[in-house]
Amino acid sequence: MQQATQTGKEIFSLINTIDAISPDCSLEDVAAFFTHPQYSKLLSLPVVEEGRPVGMISRYRFMDIYLKRYARELHGKRPIRKFINGKPLLVELDQPLAVAARHVLANMQFPLTEDFIVTQGGRYLGVGFVMDLLHAMEQQMRANTMELEQANSQLKSSQLALVQSEKMASLGQMVAGIAHEINTPLGYVQNNVAIGQELFQQVQSMIAGYEALVDDLLDEQATEAQIAAQMQQIAERRADVNVQEMLGEMQGLMEDSLYGIAQISELVLNLKNFSRMDAAATEAVNLNECIESALNIGRTVLKDRVEVIKELGDIPKISCAPSQLNQVFLNLFTNAAQAMEGLGKLHIKTWSSESAVHISVADNGKGIPEEILTRIFDPFFTTKPVGEGTGLGLAITHQIIQKHGGEIHVDSRVGEGTCFHIKLPVVTSILMHQPAASEAAT
Amino acid sequence: MSKPTLLLIDDEERILRSLRMLFFSGYKVHMTTDPQEAIRILREERVHVIVSDQRMPLMQGSELLSLAREASPATMRILLTGYSDLDASIASVNEGEVFRYLMKPWDAEEVKKVVAEAAAIAEASFAVQMHTDISVDTASARSRVLIMDHDESTARTVHETLGDRCEIIWASDAQHAMEELAKQDVSVVVSDLMLGETNVGYILKTIKQLNPQTQCIVVTSFNDTSRLIELINQAQITRFLPKPVSKNLLARNLESMLERFHAVRNQPALQNRQAVAPISDPKEKIQAGNFLGMLGRLRARMGA
Ligand SMILES: Nc1ncnc2c1ncn2[C@@H]1O[C@H](COP(=O)(O)OP(=O)(O)OP(=O)(O)O)[C@@H](O)[C@H]1O
Ligand SMILES: [Mg+2]
Numbered sequence: 001m002q003q004a005t006q007t008g009k010e011i012f013s014l015i016n017t018i019d020a021i022s023p024d025c026s027l028e029d030v031a032a033f034f035t036h037p038q039y040s041k042l043l044s045l046p047v048v049e050e051g052r053p054v055g056m057i058s059r060y061r062f063m064d065i066y067l068k069r070y071a072r073e074l075h076g077k078r079p080i081r082k083f084i085n086g087k088p089l090l091v092e093l094d095q096p097l098a099v100a101a102r103h104v105l106a107n108m109q110f111p112l113t114e115d116f117i118v119t120q121g122g123r124y125l126g127v128g129f130v131m132d133l134l135h136a137m138e139q140q141m142r143a144n145t146m147e148l149e150q151a152n153s154q155l156k157s158s159q160l161a162l163v164q165s166e167k168m169a170s171l172g173q174m175v176a177g178i179a180h181e182i183n184t185p186l187g188y189v190q191n192n193v194a195i196g197q198e199l200f201q202q203v204q205s206m207i208a209g210y211e212a213l214v215d216d217l218l219d220e221q222a223t224e225a226q227i228a229a230q231m232q233q234i235a236e237r238r239a240d241v242n243v244q245e246m247l248g249e250m251q252g253l254m255e256d257s258l259y260g261i262a263q264i265s266e267l268v269l270n271l272k273n274f275s276r277m278d279a280a281a282t283e284a285v286n287l288n289e290c291i292e293s294a295l296n297i298g299r300t301v302l303k304d305r306v307e308v309i310k311e312l313g314d315i316p317k318i319s320c321a322p323s324q325l326n327q328v329f330l331n332l333f334t335n336a337a338q339a340m341e342g343l344g345k346l347h348i349k350t351w352s353s354e355s356a357v358h359i360s361v362a363d364n365g366k367g368i369p370e371e372i373l374t375r376i377f378d379p380f381f382t383t384k385p386v387g388e389g390t391g392l393g394l395a396i397t398h399q400i401i402q403k404h405g406g407e408i409h410v411d412s413r414v415g416e417g418t419c420f421h422i423k424l425p426v427v428t429s430i431l432m433h434q435p436a437a438s439e440a441a442t
Numbered sequence: 443m444s445k446p447t448l449l450l451i452d453d454e455e456r457i458l459r460s461l462r463m464l465f466f467s468g469y470k471v472h473m474t475t476d477p478q479e480a481i482r483i484l485r486e487e488r489v490h491v492i493v494s495d496q497r498m499p500l501m502q503g504s505e506l507l508s509l510a511r512e513a514s515p516a517t518m519r520i521l522l523t524g525y526s527d528l529d530a531s532i533a534s535v536n537e538g539e540v541f542r543y544l545m546k547p548w549d550a551e552e553v554k555k556v557v558a559e560a561a562a563i564a565e566a567s568f569a570v571q572m573h574t575d576i577s578v579d580t581a582s583a584r585s586r587v588l589i590m591d592h593d594e595s596t597a598r599t600v601h602e603t604l605g606d607r608c609e610i611i612w613a614s615d616a617q618h619a620m621e622e623l624a625k626q627d628v629s630v631v632v633s634d635l636m637l638g639e640t641n642v643g644y645i646l647k648t649i650k651q652l653n654p655q656t657q658c659i660v661v662t663s664f665n666d667t668s669r670l671i672e673l674i675n676q677a678q679i680t681r682f683l684p685k686p687v688s689k690n691l692l693a694r695n696l697e698s699m700l701e702r703f704h705a706v707r708n709q710p711a712l713q714n715r716q717a718v719a720p721i722s723d724p725k726e727k728i729q730a731g732n733f734l735g736m737l738g739r740l741r742a743r744m745g746a
Contacts, residue, residue, distance in 0.1 A: 180497055183524025188460035188545035194550035195463050241467075249463055256456040304499045 010097040010140075014246060015118050015126035016041075016135055020048035023055070023081035023083050030080050034059055036118070041129075044114040047084050048124045053117045060113040066183045075302035089116035091133075093125060101137040104130060123409065182267055185260030192253040198237075199246050206243055267296075284317040287325060287357055288350055294329035301337050306346050313351040324400045331393040332361045332420050338384065339365025339418060355426055356406075362419035368412040376410065445470045445562035446490040451480045451506065452522075453498040459548075461493070464550055465557065477501040477509075484514040489558055490564040496523035496530050501713040505531060507538030516568050518560035518715065522546060522553070533680045535674055542719065543674045559717070566711040567629065572649045583610060585700055586626060590619045590633035590642055591687070596661055596692070600632060603693040608700070616640040620733055624740035627653050629703040630696065634685075635662045635669070644726040646677040647718065648733050654678075654713040655706050657699040661687050672723070 011269060021033060033039050044058035057080055065071055065083055075083075087108055091100045104116055108130060116133070118125045213230045215223040295308060302308065336346050340363065347362040375381045377398045382391030401408045406424035450461050450473040458473040465471050469490075472483050475499050477672060483489065492510050496503035507519045517651060524546035534540045541563075542556050549648065583609040589597050597612045604610060608629070613619035615620050616637050621629070623645070646658050663685040673679045681695045706712040721727050 180523075180525035183546040184454050184457065187522075187524060187548060188454070188456045190547040191460045191464060191550050195460070253460060253463060256459060260456060 010136065011091060011093050011095060011100060011118060011128075014128040014136060016048060016128065018042065019055075020053070020254045021080070023047050023049050023084065024079045026077050027062075027066060027080060028072075029077045030079050031064060032058060034062065042115055042127060043112065043129075044088075046088070046115075046117050046124065047080065050322050051123045053088060053090065053119060053124045054081075055086045056088035056114050056117065057084045057336075058113040059408045060111075061085065085114065089114060089130075091116050091128060093118060093120040097133075097137055098138055101133055104133055104420070123384050165177040168182040178267065178297075178300065182264055185263045189257045189260040189264075192257045195253065196250060199243075199250055202237075202241055203212075203243055203247070206234075206237055209237060213414050216307040217275055275385075282319050282321050285322045285325070287315060287320075287359060287423055290322055290325045291329050291348060291350070291359070293322075294326050294333060297326070298333045298337075300332050302346070304329050305340065305342070306337050309347045311343060311347070311349040313349070315350050315352040315357045318357055320424065321400075325404075328397045328400050328422070329359075329361070333399045334391060336363035336365060336418070338362065339363055339367070339382050341366065352426070356423045357421045357426055358425075360419055361422075362416040362417060364381050367416055367418055368410070369414055373410065373412060377408075445576045445578075446565060447472065447487060448557065449473070449480060449483055449489045449492045449517075450494075450559070451475070451477065451498075451503070452495040453493070453500075454651070457495065461553075464554060466620075468558070469561070480506060481509055481513050484510055484517060488568065489514060489517045490561040491518045492519060493520045493522050493557065494532070496521055497525045499551065502530065502533065504533035504538040504540075507540060511539060515531075516564055518564045519554065520544060520560060523738065526667050526671060528665050531667050531670045531674070532684070535670070535679060537551060539680065540674060541678075541715070543671045545671075550594045563711075563714045563717065567715055570709055570711045571649060581670070584610065585629035585703065587609045587696075587700075588613060588619065588622055588628040588633075590616075590631065590637050590645070591661065592638065593661075595636065596632060596634075596687070599689045599692045600686075600696065603696050604700075616642055616645065619645060620736060621740065622738045625744065626692050628656055630659065630699045632661060632692075632696070633658045635660060635664045635696050636744065643673060643677070644723075644729040645723065646673065646679065647726065648730045649717070650677045651730075652734075652737075654716050654718075655703060657703050659683065659692075659695055659699055660707045661685055676721050677720040678718050680716075701707075 018039070021030065025033075030045065034043060039045060043060075044056040046053055047057060048056045061083070065075065089104055091104065095103075108114070112130055115127045115129050118128050213227070213234060216227050216230050231262045257409070263271050290337070291310075291312065333346065337344070345364050347360075349358075349360045351358050351360075371381070372381075378391070381395075383390075397410060401422060401424070404421060404424055405427075408423075411416065411421070412418040448465055448469040448471050450458050450471065452458050452461075452473075453475050455475060457476070461608070462471045462473055472487075472489070474483070475496070475498075480492070480494075484492070492507070494503040494506050494510075498506075503521050503523060507521065510517060510519055519538055519540045520542045521538065521540045522544045523530070524721040526545065531543060534543055540647050541560055544553060544556065567688075587600060587604060587610050587611045589600055589607050591597065591612065592614065595628065597610075611622050612626075613622055614637075619637070630650075631646065631649060631710060635640060635641060646660070649656050650658065655744055658671065659681040660679050661683045667682060670682060680699055681716055683691060706716075721730055
């Protein structure tokens, strides 16, 4: 019902309360009315009988009749009833603006010679101007489009937020993956230390027992009974725990622990290298190291499923933002892994030419159909289900490569695989060139 | 009593070696990195407790534990994981029906305690037949289902599924829910985690402390992994269904939880299988304390 009063209001504001004329008015009277200030804005006069509109007489039509020769004399006293337009434009008060406007537009005549009559339940209320109606309509449409635009921009921003939260979610997944990698060694290292601590206490009290026995044996005052009791105590402890065996086991646990700690340190170091997000800071970096770093970080994605073949050549250092290039490689590796159903191969190659360093990342995944090949670098272009892909990976990759003055190209065959080729200029590299192949190539 | 049997599964052998050292004096310890081997052991031997990792290359821990449920229903199931993602924890409730969800790195004393508790519970429930025919029983007792959810569709599904087989109470706020719980025990609770502004986790945890036979189904769009893990350990919720929940899914789970309720109703040994860990959150501890106080007063007043 809210709606009805709302629409009633729309038409209501268009009403001009005008005293209608009776169909029995003479033409002479009507002529007088048309010059009356109350009616000066009207194109036409409403004609009403017993409260109901019966027609309209427009200035235009009136002139047409009245200005003819002798018309005044001939018709002056005759009632207007004979001359009116019996089918005026009618608008009901509670019609929605749009409906009224449509009705008026469909039925009005050109040139515009008449106003419309507003009724309520068929009874005369007043007169409305067509221009006002159209103006109101236009405003409403404008408001609607604004609402639409607003809704649209809200939608867009929430979409973006959604995309960002998805990006966060995949970051979260990555973090969870890394947490797992750390928590596993941390789990056994911590447990081994706890076990060691307990064992340590047992050994301590064991040694205390032996020492007491030695003391007793050396003490000339000690009685046989005393010594026997001490020996008994030691024997009981020995029966309780086999310290010898436990110590043997512990040796193994200690080795495991050292291994675990080394693993954790390596992971933490990788994380640190990777997340040096001082993006602007450029360093002279050997890209082979970035690749290793990205491989390490991406281990949770690649693990088990992907066989990585590295052919890392002797390439010069280039000046770049290593954290960003890590990102580039990780994106490519992740995409490759995601393109594989089941097991797959990832072939990573680096080499250098006169003034550039080249990297190729090839997979034997499902490949990219030609019709989308040109779109894969577009932001938000993804073929992956919601929650899995944001379509930002390659867009970011492209941006980073561009910023470094480089190029990235793709070559793909459906069913065979995809190869990304990156070329980065060697800028300040010649001076810093160090052979790195021996340590990088594995 | 002979030593209870413990089965450990992890893809990292160092974890297995470390855990064995923790338990070898008190338990007969089996360990393996191979899930199939684990299932074989469960079939051949009476195992009290199985402790499994979640993230393994051959099989997810939650999946292994659901297979373990079939192979040896009386064995108590514990997940020990360094990887807490939401899907894994949901699967560990719904499929694995785990007794505890423990995190790596773990506290040696705590894990020892939990395993000992689980072993004792398993020993007691070995004597009781796990799958009794309960159809007779169901008819004899009228069940009560409490809905704690503003969502009308949840209430509608419960009504449509159960019709007048059960007494159905729809609590619109925490106060109302607590009053209903004070009046009489309920068979199944279907609850969101937020009821209006109130986080009702503490109510679920307290119910389970008082009435281990009550089965809790959580339906929610709230997805916080660490809170879910808390609810597994401290409220032993038996189902976690993310919203929107399909009608069929909720109906199916409602039926099976009602059955579960009747199966354990007169079997303290089976009820113990869902014994809860103490509430850890300080704020919730206070809330639970207040709830218990209120419960005592109301029950006294009603002369129950
Ligand atoms: N190695 C590849 N093999 C097959 N298709 C690929 C490969 N790399 C990219 N694509 C295609 O290009 C699309 C865009 O990749 P992009 O990395 O930009 O986004 P995404 O991987 O879908 O999402 P995100 O990287 O944000 O997780 C992918 O959805 C996929 O269809
Ligand atoms: Mg990608």
